[in-house]
Amino acid sequence: MMAAAVPLLSCRNVGKSFGALTAVNNLSFDVGAGEILGIGGPNGAGKTTLFEVISGLNPATAGEIRLAGEDITRLAPEAICHAGIARTFQLNAGFDSLTARENVQVGAYFGRENRAMPTFRIGAATKKLADEALALVGLEASADRITGKLPVLERKLLMMASAMATRPKLLLMDEPVGGLTAKEIDRVMQAVRTIKAAGVTIILIEHVMRFLVQLSDRVMIMHHGEKLFEGAPGNLVNDRAVVEVYLGKGASERLKSFMQAAGAVSHG
Numbered sequence: 446m447m448a449a450a451v452p453l454l455s456c457r458n459v460g461k462s463f464g465a466l467t468a469v470n471n472l473s474f475d476v477g478a479g480e481i482l483g484i485g486g487p488n489g490a491g492k493t494t495l496f497e498v499i500s501g502l503n504p505a506t507a508g509e510i511r512l513a514g515e516d517i518t519r520l521a522p523e524a525i526c527h528a529g530i531a532r533t534f535q536l537n538a539g540f541d542s543l544t545a546r547e548n549v550q551v552g553a554y555f556g557r558e559n560r561a562m563p564t565f566r567i568g569a570a571t572k573k574l575a576d577e578a579l580a581l582v583g584l585e586a587s588a589d590r591i592t593g594k595l596p597v598l599e600r601k602l603l604m605m606a607s608a609m610a611t612r613p614k615l616l617l618m619d620e621p622v623g624g625l626t627a628k629e630i631d632r633v634m635q636a637v638r639t640i641k642a643a644g645v646t647i648i649l650i651e652h653v654m655r656f657l658v659q660l661s662d663r664v665m666i667m668h669h670g671e672k673l674f675e676g677a678p679g680n681l682v683n684d685r686a687v688v689e690v691y692l693g694k695g696a697s698e699r700l701k702s703f704m705q706a707a708g709a710v711s712h713g
């Protein structure tokens with residue numbers, strides 16, 4: 446008999462408290478290699494805090510996180526990045542006065558090895574890596590533009606490119622399409638699909654339901670730091686607790702008809 450495959454990411458009874466406030470509470474879930482897990486839930490549900498905990502910026506106060514079987518729960522953020530987890534942020538992150546390409550080169554340089562600032566030198570291999578990451582998200586044409594002057598869509602794609610330049614096994618994306626138009630959302634969707642096709646596992650947090658359900662292989666809905674729902678996107682609209690707490694009846698009906706049109710949910 447073959448042994449069951451080790452999940453790429455495994456969270457067991459993970460918790461994060463800020464004093465008396467429990468932002469993430471006893472949360473357990475796995476993400477398989479190559480999968481896209483979408484995370485939704487009301488404001489304040491603990492979604493971003495979960496990313497802080499996984500990426501080590503704000504370590505867990507309970508539980509255990511494993512990447513391909515290795516315990517990463519107590520590692521520093523740079524060690525977690527070097528182990529293969531990269532992330533994007535809800536708000537713009539990056540160096541405004543550098544060009545887009547230079548921003549991605551910083552990710553490529555620091556993303557996989559710990560090198561001290563005095564030795565900072567962008568070599569040919571790093572440049573190549575950065576240009577590949579820019580191409581992956583379709584940003585070649587803006588490579589030499591100053592980051593602070595890029596439109597919102599391109600800044601979001603740039604965060605994805607900088608993260609991809611660290612060569613992650615797992616990419617965490619925090620609200621990648623917040624504030625974008627429908628057409629811009631389609632462009633980000635295309636970039637996410639390209640990243641998935643490159644073999645990268647993805648967890649994304651998103652309020653835009655179309656984006657969440659069209660891209661995700663599995664969806665997890667959080668509420669009060671806990672898991673309210675975990676399953677196929679097609680089952681989301683039929684889950685009473687999800688409809689009551691998060692979607693509301695109107696949004697649920699709209700989503701259901703949209704998913705029926707896409708063949709993702711059964712009638713009745």
Ligand SMILES: Nc1ncnc2c1ncn2[C@@H]1O[C@H](COP(=O)(O)OP(=O)(O)OP(=O)(O)O)[C@@H](O)[C@H]1O
Pocket residue numbers: 463466467468486487488489490491492493494495
């Ligand atoms: N550094 C912190 N110190 C104290 N409380 C915090 C801190 N970070 C988050 N919280 C609290 O933890 C809870 C969860 O917040 P979090 O930002 O993770 O929610 P979220 O699901 O990402 O919400 P949103 O959809 O609005 O981004 C909130 O009550 C928030 O105020």
